[in-house]
Amino acid sequence: MSSALDDVISSAGFGQLRAFVAVGETLSFSRAAEALGVSPSALSQMVRGFEARVGVRLFNRTTRSVSLTDAGERLFQRVRPAIIELGAAVGQVRHQGERPSGVVRVVSFHSAAELYLRPMLAGFHAAYPDVVLDISLDDAVSDFVGGGFDVALRLGEVIEKDMIAVRLGPDLRQIAVASPDYLARHGTPATPHDLVDHRCIRWRWPGTTMPYHWEFWQDGDWFEVAVDGPLIVSDKAMALAAALDGIGIAFAVDQRVEQYIAEGRLVPLLEAWSAPFPGLFLAYPRQRQMAPALRAFIDHVRAAASV
Numbered sequence: 424m425s426s427a428l429d430d431v432i433s434s435a436g437f438g439q440l441r442a443f444v445a446v447g448e449t450l451s452f453s454r455a456a457e458a459l460g461v462s463p464s465a466l467s468q469m470v471r472g473f474e475a476r477v478g479v480r481l482f483n484r485t486t487r488s489v490s491l492t493d494a495g496e497r498l499f500q501r502v503r504p505a506i507i508e509l510g511a512a513v514g515q516v517r518h519q520g521e522r523p524s525g526v527v528r529v530v531s532f533h534s535a536a537e538l539y540l541r542p543m544l545a546g547f548h549a550a551y552p553d554v555v556l557d558i559s560l561d562d563a564v565s566d567f568v569g570g571g572f573d574v575a576l577r578l579g580e581v582i583e584k585d586m587i588a589v590r591l592g593p594d595l596r597q598i599a600v601a602s603p604d605y606l607a608r609h610g611t612p613a614t615p616h617d618l619v620d621h622r623c624i625r626w627r628w629p630g631t632t633m634p635y636h637w638e639f640w641q642d643g644d645w646f647e648v649a650v651d652g653p654l655i656v657s658d659k660a661m662a663l664a665a666a667l668d669g670i671g672i673a674f675a676v677d678q679r680v681e682q683y684i685a686e687g688r689l690v691p692l693l694e695a696w697s698a699p700f701p702g703l704f705l706a707y708p709r710q711r712q713m714a715p716a717l718r719a720f721i722d723h724v725r726a727a728a729s730v
Contacts, residue, residue, distance in 0.1 A: 479494045522553060564577070590702070623674075637674045
Protein backbone atom coordinates (compact mmCIF):
# COMPACT_ATOMS: atom_id res chain seq x y z
CA MET A 424 0.00 0.00 0.00
CA SER A 425 1.40 3.42 -0.93
CA SER A 426 2.34 5.89 1.78
CA ALA A 427 -0.09 8.46 0.27
CA LEU A 428 -2.99 6.02 0.58
CA ASP A 429 -1.93 5.07 4.11
CA ASP A 430 -1.91 8.75 4.98
CA VAL A 431 -5.38 9.46 3.58
CA ILE A 432 -7.16 6.50 5.20
CA SER A 433 -5.64 7.15 8.60
CA SER A 434 -8.06 8.31 11.26
CA ALA A 435 -7.25 11.99 10.73
CA GLY A 436 -7.12 11.62 6.95
CA PHE A 437 -10.52 9.94 6.75
CA GLY A 438 -12.12 12.69 8.84
CA GLN A 439 -10.63 15.30 6.53
CA LEU A 440 -11.86 13.38 3.48
CA ARG A 441 -15.40 13.31 4.91
CA ALA A 442 -15.15 17.03 5.56
CA PHE A 443 -14.04 17.66 1.96
CA VAL A 444 -16.96 15.61 0.54
CA ALA A 445 -19.49 17.31 2.83
CA VAL A 446 -18.41 20.78 1.70
CA GLY A 447 -18.30 19.60 -1.93
CA GLU A 448 -21.91 18.40 -1.68
CA THR A 449 -23.29 21.56 -0.08
CA LEU A 450 -20.80 24.20 -1.30
CA SER A 451 -21.34 25.73 2.12
CA PHE A 452 -19.08 25.42 5.15
CA SER A 453 -21.91 26.24 7.55
CA ARG A 454 -24.34 23.67 6.12
CA ALA A 455 -21.63 21.01 5.88
CA ALA A 456 -20.58 21.69 9.49
CA GLU A 457 -24.19 21.30 10.64
CA ALA A 458 -24.51 18.00 8.76
CA LEU A 459 -21.32 16.64 10.34
CA GLY A 460 -22.05 18.01 13.81
CA VAL A 461 -18.93 20.17 14.06
CA SER A 462 -18.30 23.90 14.21
CA PRO A 463 -17.63 25.82 10.96
CA SER A 464 -14.17 26.78 12.20
CA ALA A 465 -13.28 23.15 12.96
CA LEU A 466 -14.55 22.10 9.53
CA SER A 467 -12.52 24.82 7.85
CA GLN A 468 -9.38 23.60 9.64
CA MET A 469 -10.04 20.01 8.50
CA VAL A 470 -10.46 21.10 4.88
CA ARG A 471 -7.26 23.20 5.02
CA GLY A 472 -5.46 20.23 6.54
CA PHE A 473 -6.71 17.99 3.74
CA GLU A 474 -5.60 20.49 1.08
CA ALA A 475 -2.16 20.57 2.70
CA ARG A 476 -2.13 16.76 2.81
CA VAL A 477 -2.87 16.37 -0.92
CA GLY A 478 -0.79 19.40 -1.88
CA VAL A 479 -3.35 21.24 -3.99
CA ARG A 480 -6.11 23.81 -3.47
CA LEU A 481 -9.52 22.15 -3.68
CA PHE A 482 -11.93 25.05 -3.11
CA ASN A 483 -12.28 28.60 -4.30
CA ARG A 484 -13.47 30.66 -1.32
CA THR A 485 -14.91 34.16 -1.22
CA THR A 486 -16.93 35.90 1.45
CA ARG A 487 -20.09 35.04 -0.47
CA SER A 488 -19.51 31.69 -2.17
CA VAL A 489 -17.63 28.41 -2.18
CA SER A 490 -16.85 26.43 -5.33
CA LEU A 491 -14.66 23.48 -6.26
CA THR A 492 -11.48 24.05 -8.23
CA ASP A 493 -10.89 21.86 -11.28
CA ALA A 494 -8.69 19.56 -9.19
CA GLY A 495 -11.27 19.59 -6.38
CA GLU A 496 -14.09 18.69 -8.78
CA ARG A 497 -12.15 15.72 -10.18
CA LEU A 498 -11.30 14.46 -6.71
CA PHE A 499 -14.86 14.99 -5.47
CA GLN A 500 -16.35 12.90 -8.30
CA ARG A 501 -13.87 10.08 -7.60
CA VAL A 502 -14.11 9.87 -3.81
CA ARG A 503 -17.77 10.77 -3.09
CA PRO A 504 -19.16 7.31 -4.11
CA ALA A 505 -16.61 5.60 -1.87
CA ILE A 506 -17.51 7.78 1.12
CA ILE A 507 -21.22 7.07 0.59
CA GLU A 508 -20.55 3.33 0.36
CA LEU A 509 -18.42 3.34 3.50
CA GLY A 510 -21.11 5.23 5.39
CA ALA A 511 -23.76 2.74 4.24
CA ALA A 512 -21.58 -0.21 5.30
CA VAL A 513 -21.00 1.23 8.76
CA GLY A 514 -24.70 2.03 9.12
CA GLN A 515 -25.67 -1.50 8.13
CA VAL A 516 -23.32 -3.04 10.71
CA ARG A 517 -24.68 -0.64 13.33
CA HIS A 518 -28.26 -1.60 12.45
CA GLN A 519 -27.46 -5.29 12.90
CA GLY A 520 -26.96 -4.69 16.59
CA GLU A 521 -30.29 -2.93 17.02
CA ARG A 522 -33.48 -4.62 18.12
CA PRO A 523 -36.01 -4.17 15.29
CA SER A 524 -38.71 -1.66 16.19
CA GLY A 525 -41.00 0.87 14.56
CA VAL A 526 -43.70 0.74 11.89
CA VAL A 527 -43.55 -1.18 8.60
CA ARG A 528 -46.20 -0.08 6.11
CA VAL A 529 -47.35 -2.93 3.84
CA VAL A 530 -49.78 -2.94 0.92
CA SER A 531 -50.91 -6.31 -0.38
CA PHE A 532 -53.25 -7.89 -2.87
CA HIS A 533 -56.03 -9.70 -1.01
CA SER A 534 -54.91 -13.08 -2.37
CA ALA A 535 -51.30 -12.51 -1.29
CA ALA A 536 -52.38 -11.49 2.20
CA GLU A 537 -54.47 -14.64 2.55
CA LEU A 538 -51.66 -16.90 1.39
CA TYR A 539 -48.53 -15.27 2.83
CA LEU A 540 -49.37 -12.60 5.41
CA ARG A 541 -52.11 -13.98 7.62
CA PRO A 542 -50.30 -17.30 8.32
CA MET A 543 -47.08 -15.55 9.43
CA LEU A 544 -48.47 -12.80 11.66
CA ALA A 545 -48.47 -14.68 14.96
CA GLY A 546 -44.91 -15.93 14.52
CA PHE A 547 -43.64 -12.55 13.39
CA HIS A 548 -45.07 -10.64 16.35
CA ALA A 549 -43.76 -13.25 18.76
CA ALA A 550 -40.28 -12.77 17.31
CA TYR A 551 -40.47 -8.97 16.92
CA PRO A 552 -42.83 -7.56 19.55
CA ASP A 553 -41.61 -3.98 19.01
CA VAL A 554 -42.52 -3.88 15.30
CA VAL A 555 -45.93 -2.57 14.23
CA LEU A 556 -47.23 -3.84 10.87
CA ASP A 557 -49.56 -1.35 9.18
CA ILE A 558 -51.19 -3.48 6.47
CA SER A 559 -53.51 -2.23 3.72
CA LEU A 560 -55.29 -4.71 1.45
CA ASP A 561 -55.77 -3.27 -2.02
CA ASP A 562 -55.87 -4.92 -5.44
CA ALA A 563 -55.36 -1.58 -7.21
CA VAL A 564 -52.07 -1.19 -9.07
CA SER A 565 -50.45 2.08 -8.02
CA ASP A 566 -47.09 3.56 -7.00
CA PHE A 567 -46.84 2.03 -3.54
CA VAL A 568 -43.66 3.93 -2.65
CA GLY A 569 -45.34 7.20 -3.59
CA GLY A 570 -48.27 6.09 -1.44
CA GLY A 571 -46.01 5.91 1.59
CA PHE A 572 -45.64 2.13 1.78
CA ASP A 573 -42.37 0.33 2.49
CA VAL A 574 -43.15 -2.98 0.79
CA ALA A 575 -45.83 -4.54 -1.42
CA LEU A 576 -47.10 -8.06 -2.15
CA ARG A 577 -48.32 -8.22 -5.73
CA LEU A 578 -48.45 -10.20 -8.95
CA GLY A 579 -45.08 -10.24 -10.67
CA GLU A 580 -46.45 -8.78 -13.90
CA VAL A 581 -47.50 -5.49 -12.25
CA ILE A 582 -44.31 -4.81 -10.25
CA GLU A 583 -42.23 -1.86 -11.47
CA LYS A 584 -38.99 -2.86 -13.18
CA ASP A 585 -36.77 -0.86 -10.81
CA MET A 586 -38.00 -2.71 -7.71
CA ILE A 587 -36.43 -5.65 -5.92
CA ALA A 588 -38.90 -8.53 -6.49
CA VAL A 589 -38.74 -11.68 -4.36
CA ARG A 590 -40.81 -14.63 -5.53
CA LEU A 591 -43.15 -16.00 -2.89
CA GLY A 592 -44.90 -18.79 -4.72
CA PRO A 593 -45.20 -20.70 -8.01
CA ASP A 594 -46.49 -19.41 -11.33
CA LEU A 595 -50.26 -19.04 -11.45
CA ARG A 596 -52.85 -19.87 -14.08
CA GLN A 597 -56.28 -18.39 -14.71
CA ILE A 598 -59.05 -20.65 -15.93
CA ALA A 599 -62.68 -20.16 -16.81
CA VAL A 600 -65.08 -22.00 -14.50
CA ALA A 601 -68.83 -22.48 -14.28
CA SER A 602 -71.26 -24.51 -12.21
CA PRO A 603 -72.73 -27.74 -13.63
CA ASP A 604 -76.16 -26.09 -13.43
CA TYR A 605 -75.08 -23.16 -15.60
CA LEU A 606 -73.54 -25.46 -18.22
CA ALA A 607 -76.69 -27.60 -18.30
CA ARG A 608 -78.75 -24.50 -19.06
CA HIS A 609 -76.41 -22.64 -21.43
CA GLY A 610 -74.01 -25.22 -22.88
CA THR A 611 -70.22 -25.43 -22.74
CA PRO A 612 -67.93 -23.07 -24.72
CA ALA A 613 -65.56 -24.94 -27.03
CA THR A 614 -63.10 -22.09 -27.62
CA PRO A 615 -62.38 -18.79 -25.85
CA HIS A 616 -64.17 -16.90 -28.63
CA ASP A 617 -67.38 -18.78 -27.78
CA LEU A 618 -67.45 -16.86 -24.49
CA VAL A 619 -68.94 -13.82 -26.27
CA ASP A 620 -72.19 -15.79 -26.45
CA HIS A 621 -72.16 -16.66 -22.74
CA ARG A 622 -73.12 -14.91 -19.52
CA CYS A 623 -69.73 -14.05 -18.00
CA ILE A 624 -69.02 -12.57 -14.59
CA ARG A 625 -66.70 -9.70 -15.30
CA TRP A 626 -64.06 -8.32 -12.95
CA ARG A 627 -62.67 -4.79 -12.85
CA TRP A 628 -59.29 -3.82 -11.45
CA PRO A 629 -59.93 -1.51 -8.47
CA GLY A 630 -59.33 2.08 -9.53
CA THR A 631 -60.26 1.41 -13.20
CA THR A 632 -63.51 1.90 -15.09
CA MET A 633 -63.39 -0.81 -17.77
CA PRO A 634 -63.76 -4.52 -17.00
CA TYR A 635 -60.70 -6.73 -17.42
CA HIS A 636 -60.45 -8.58 -20.73
CA TRP A 637 -59.89 -12.30 -20.22
CA GLU A 638 -56.48 -13.48 -21.42
CA PHE A 639 -55.76 -16.78 -23.15
CA TRP A 640 -52.74 -18.42 -24.77
CA GLN A 641 -52.42 -19.91 -28.23
CA ASP A 642 -49.42 -20.71 -30.45
CA GLY A 643 -46.96 -18.89 -28.22
CA ASP A 644 -48.93 -15.67 -27.82
CA TRP A 645 -51.48 -14.18 -25.46
CA PHE A 646 -54.77 -12.87 -26.80
CA GLU A 647 -57.72 -11.16 -25.14
CA VAL A 648 -61.45 -11.79 -25.21
CA ALA A 649 -63.82 -8.97 -24.26
CA VAL A 650 -66.57 -10.95 -22.55
CA ASP A 651 -70.04 -9.75 -21.61
CA GLY A 652 -72.51 -10.68 -18.93
CA PRO A 653 -74.95 -9.66 -16.22
CA LEU A 654 -72.48 -8.85 -13.44
CA ILE A 655 -69.38 -6.66 -13.02
CA VAL A 656 -67.54 -6.72 -9.68
CA SER A 657 -64.28 -5.38 -8.27
CA ASP A 658 -63.92 -8.25 -5.79
CA LYS A 659 -62.78 -11.66 -7.02
CA ALA A 660 -64.36 -13.49 -4.10
CA MET A 661 -67.75 -12.11 -5.13
CA ALA A 662 -67.18 -13.18 -8.74
CA LEU A 663 -66.37 -16.69 -7.57
CA ALA A 664 -69.46 -16.81 -5.35
CA ALA A 665 -71.60 -15.77 -8.31
CA ALA A 666 -70.19 -18.61 -10.41
CA LEU A 667 -70.95 -21.08 -7.61
CA ASP A 668 -74.53 -19.76 -7.61
CA GLY A 669 -74.87 -20.48 -11.33
CA ILE A 670 -75.09 -16.86 -12.47
CA GLY A 671 -72.42 -17.24 -15.12
CA ILE A 672 -68.85 -18.15 -16.07
CA ALA A 673 -66.03 -16.70 -13.95
CA PHE A 674 -62.32 -16.34 -14.63
CA ALA A 675 -60.20 -17.24 -11.60
CA VAL A 676 -56.75 -18.33 -10.49
CA ASP A 677 -56.59 -22.12 -10.35
CA GLN A 678 -55.50 -22.12 -6.69
CA ARG A 679 -58.76 -20.40 -5.72
CA VAL A 680 -61.02 -22.88 -7.50
CA GLU A 681 -59.26 -26.25 -7.24
CA GLN A 682 -61.22 -27.24 -4.14
CA TYR A 683 -64.56 -26.42 -5.77
CA ILE A 684 -63.54 -28.35 -8.88
CA ALA A 685 -62.59 -31.37 -6.76
CA GLU A 686 -65.98 -31.18 -5.02
CA GLY A 687 -67.82 -31.01 -8.37
CA ARG A 688 -69.27 -27.57 -7.64
CA LEU A 689 -67.37 -25.96 -10.52
CA VAL A 690 -66.24 -27.28 -13.91
CA PRO A 691 -62.94 -26.06 -15.49
CA LEU A 692 -63.30 -24.77 -19.05
CA LEU A 693 -60.93 -24.02 -21.93
CA GLU A 694 -57.87 -25.33 -20.10
CA ALA A 695 -55.93 -25.85 -23.34
CA TRP A 696 -55.89 -22.06 -23.72
CA SER A 697 -54.81 -21.35 -20.12
CA ALA A 698 -51.08 -20.82 -19.55
CA PRO A 699 -49.07 -19.96 -16.42
CA PHE A 700 -47.87 -16.45 -15.63
CA PRO A 701 -45.63 -14.99 -12.87
CA GLY A 702 -47.21 -15.50 -9.46
CA LEU A 703 -47.03 -13.46 -6.28
CA PHE A 704 -43.94 -11.51 -5.27
CA LEU A 705 -42.77 -9.31 -2.44
CA ALA A 706 -41.47 -5.99 -3.80
CA TYR A 707 -39.53 -3.13 -2.27
CA PRO A 708 -37.28 -0.32 -3.57
CA ARG A 709 -33.54 -0.64 -3.81
CA GLN A 710 -31.88 1.03 -0.84
CA ARG A 711 -28.41 1.16 0.64
CA GLN A 712 -29.56 1.10 4.23
CA MET A 713 -32.68 -0.77 5.30
CA ALA A 714 -34.38 -0.26 8.64
CA PRO A 715 -34.04 -3.35 10.87
CA ALA A 716 -37.85 -3.64 11.18
CA LEU A 717 -38.30 -3.76 7.39
CA ARG A 718 -35.48 -6.27 6.99
CA ALA A 719 -37.02 -8.47 9.68
CA PHE A 720 -40.40 -8.38 7.94
CA ILE A 721 -38.97 -9.21 4.50
CA ASP A 722 -36.88 -12.09 5.87
CA HIS A 723 -39.83 -13.47 7.85
CA VAL A 724 -42.21 -13.41 4.87
CA ARG A 725 -39.61 -15.10 2.66
CA ALA A 726 -38.96 -17.80 5.25
CA ALA A 727 -42.67 -18.45 5.80
CA ALA A 728 -43.31 -18.66 2.05
CA SER A 729 -40.56 -21.25 1.58
CA VAL A 730 -42.01 -23.64 4.16
